[in-house]
Amino acid sequence: APQMASRSSSLLQLLVLAVAATQFLGSEAGGISIYWGQNGGEGTLAETCATGNYKFVNLAFLAAFGNGQPPVLNLAGHCDPTNGGSTNLSSDIKSCQSSGVKVILSIGGGAGSY
Secondary structure (H helix, E strand, O other): OHHHHHHHHHHHHHHHHHHHHHHHHHOOOOOOEEEEOOOHHHOOHHHHHHOOOOOEEEEEEEEEOOOOOOOEEOOOOOOOHHHOOOOOHHHHHHHHHHOOOEEEEEEOOOOOEO
């Protein structure tokens, strides 16, 4: 009987360890994030998301906001939102979201007005 109790205890420990390992290995990692919007040669936002490399994309940057001033999105060489030059950005964001990539607006930047 003691040998059977020892075997049952070992099997129970093995089962607990297997369940714990499954939970750990099956958990979703935090994911990789990237800043997009400050390098005109980095491709479109949709292309960046389509690589499958990123879970989050930070649009860089909302450089001016608050204090009664209109918000200004600085996307360097990609577009000029003040002149309607970001017409594809909305569809690119939707493309990213449909791929499971979260698109986040980064506020501030290196030389912002806020």
